[in-house]
Amino acid sequence: MTHNVLVVAEQIQGVFRKVTFEALSAGLKLAAQTGGELQALVLGSGIDGLAADLKAYGAAKIMVADDAALADFTTEAYTQVLAGVIEQVQPGIVLLGATTQGKDLAARLSARLNVALATDCVALAVEAGQVVATRPMYGGKILADVALSGTPVIVSLRPNTQTIAPSAGAGTIEKVAVTLGAVRSQVVAKQFESGKVDLTEADIVVTGGRGMGGPDFSAIEALAEALGAAVGASRSAVDEGWRSAADQVGQTGKTVSPNLYVACGVSGAIQHLAGMSSSKVIVAVNKDPEAPIIGKADYALVDDLFEVVPALTAEIKKLKK
Amino acid sequence: MEILVLLKQVPATESLIAIANDRVSIKPDGLKYVMNPYDELAVEEALRIRESQGGTVTILSVGPAKAAEAIRTGLAMGADKGILIDPGNLTCDGLATAKLLAAAIKPMTYDIIIAGHRAVDDDNFQVATALAELLGIPNISMVVKQTLADGKIRCLCTVEGGTKEVEATLPALIATQRGLNDPRYASLPGIMKAKKKPLETRSIADLGLDAAGLQPLVTIKALKMPVERKGGRVIEGDSVAVKVAALVKALHEEAKVI
Incomplete structure (x- = not known):
């Protein structure tokens, strides 16, 4: 059975999220397995020029839903447009990034269409004509292979888990008519820190834990800046009020899979380990040689973090010169 | 203000999870079950809204008979009544769970539904938002602050790299994020009172539903350890x-x- 794969591209402030390119690359592989083609949909306002940025990732068709009412994401409006496009192009598989927006949109869409949804997946395959997705459960303590029935199926992909592989495609750009019914929610204000990489998409994450001893994370921030990293925090650091909940890594916070994870003064409670164990390389800086994180780290530096972190920052700056 | 809270009983986050012999479920032995942490925020926010605006807080949960414990905890925190939807032998995926909740809620009167944005066992991020769709009401996710005025709810929400404020007309569903509040503990008198508060159990048949329409579209083939x-x-x-x-x-x- 031939199934086309539709990727819902996510852009924020006119820039595509990295996970969008990951989804396109994963989608292209799936389309090869199902014998279908890769398609993409971009929603937003004043995004005419943007669609071309997707051309290099193998999509046969790039659809653009450009409307003032889509300038900011609201679950209702985006669901309406996406459901309309799905009805029209009848994909077999719909892929989104498992971002705040992607997860919300996927959930509402699954109910609108009465179809299967697998959230936050780390791997995808087609087995005997059925999509099988691998997804973490229990905050990453377990991985589940789940089979999705019916058509279409919706899958959201965890950021930083798919390899981006540029590929040629026809990349025909098509405008999609936007008709919106009643939308009862709207974005009335927004605030973005410019240039800040989100934890879930960062290549490098530097995290401070209870060992920080207080809200002064300046040493961690300086190291993160030298590395081009995002700053995370352990649950203890968030509970103490030292960092905002948005920075929390772990089972009740964010799950991250960066290339490099540097844990400073983090003991490594099971909830924290669940949220960062899929990092490619883990470094632990901790003065306690018995801390659980030491047993999980590829490189452990057992010493006072207040001496190590500034020295590390200086050494990395030297390296990057 | 009629406030509904969605709640799930989950293994405590400090639990070690082991795979059962059937390879598709987890070993229940020795697991301590608690209210999903994000749902604690939902119960707390509902109580605060009731304290300022008056009204009733009703807790709904889908789960086995044991899940009544988590509802009782919510009642002990101060909620007024509870409804447990017991799906019996049916294995529910996220969408089936939302359908059960929708069937129970449709005949009810409500202004706000508050839920955790996800349960920390299945990590589906699906039930709350799917329920809003099935009920035909707007939803706002990842809420860290809310204010009510003139038949509308305005929420501050976390998104990657920043925050946004979203406004929706009531009735609406909001999903909690850490930072929204600091949930209260159940007091001893609260626990005593909770024992007498109404908690009813409903089956799929009580909701007028048929198991055929609730068959899971997502099924676990195998669990594995990372x-x-x-x-x-x-x-x-x-x-x-x-x-x-x-x-x-x-x-x-x-x-x-x-």
Whole structure:
């Protein structure tokens, strides 16, 4: 059975999220397995020029839903447009990034269409004509292979888990008519820190834990800046009020899979380990040689973090010169 | 203000999870079950809205008979009544759970539904938002602050790299994010009172539903443990400077991550 794969591209402030390119690359592989083609949909306002940025990732068709009412994401409006496009192009598989927006949109869409949804997946395959997705459960303590029935199926992909592989495609750009019914929610204000990489998409994450001893994370921030990293925090650091909940890594916070994870003064409670164990390389800086994180780290530096972190920052700056 | 809270009983986050012999479920032995942490925020926010605006807080949960414990905890925190939807032998995926809740809620009167944005067992991020769709009401996710005025709810929400404020007309569903509030503990008198508060159990048939329409579209084929990380190298050295230099060298030349 031939199934086309539709990727819902996510852009924020006119820039595509990295996970969008990951989804396109994963989608292209799936389309090869199902014998279908890769398609993409971009929603937003004043995004005419943007669609071309997707051309290099193998999509046969790039659809653009450009409307003032889509300038900011609201679950209702985006669901309406996406459901309309799905009805029209009848994909077999719909892929989104498992971002705040992607997860919300996927959930509402699954109910609108009465179809299967697998959230936050780390791997995808087609087995005997059925999509099988691998997804973490229990905050990453377990991985589940789940089979999705019916058509279409919706899958959201965890950021930083798919390899981006540029590929040629026809990349025909098509405008999609936007008709919106009643939308009862709207974005009335927004605030973005410019240039800040989100934890879930960062290549490098530097995290401070209870060992920080207080809200002064300046040493961690300086190291993160030298590395081009995002700053995370352990649950203890968030509970103490030292960092905002948005920075929390772990089972009740964010799950991250960066290339490099540097844990400073983090003991490594099971909830924290669940949220960062899929990092490619883990470094632990901790003065306690018995801390659980030491047993999980590829490189452990057992010493006072207040001496190590500034020295590390200086050494990395030297390296990057 | 009629407030509904969605709640799920889940294994405590400090639990070690092991796979059962059937390879598709987890071993229940020795697990401590608690209210999903994000749902604690939902119960707390509902109580605060009731305290300022008056009204009733009703808790709904889908789960086995045991899940009544988590509802009782919510009642002990101060909620007024509870409804447990017991699906019996049916294995529910996220969408089926939302359908059960929608069937129970449709005949009810409500202004706000508050839920955790996800349960920390299945991590589906699906039930609350799917329920809003099935009920035909707007939803706002990842809420860290809300205010009610003139038949509308205005919420501050976390998104990657920032925050946004979203406004919706009531009735609406909001999903909680950490930072919204600091949930109260159930007091001893609260626990005593909770024992007498109404908690009814409903079956699929009570909701007028048929199991055929609730068959899961997502089924677990196999559970597996993630590859266990083993400790690597402890960087040795006489001084911090020596150790740091060795670490940076290893990250640059061996791991090639910087």
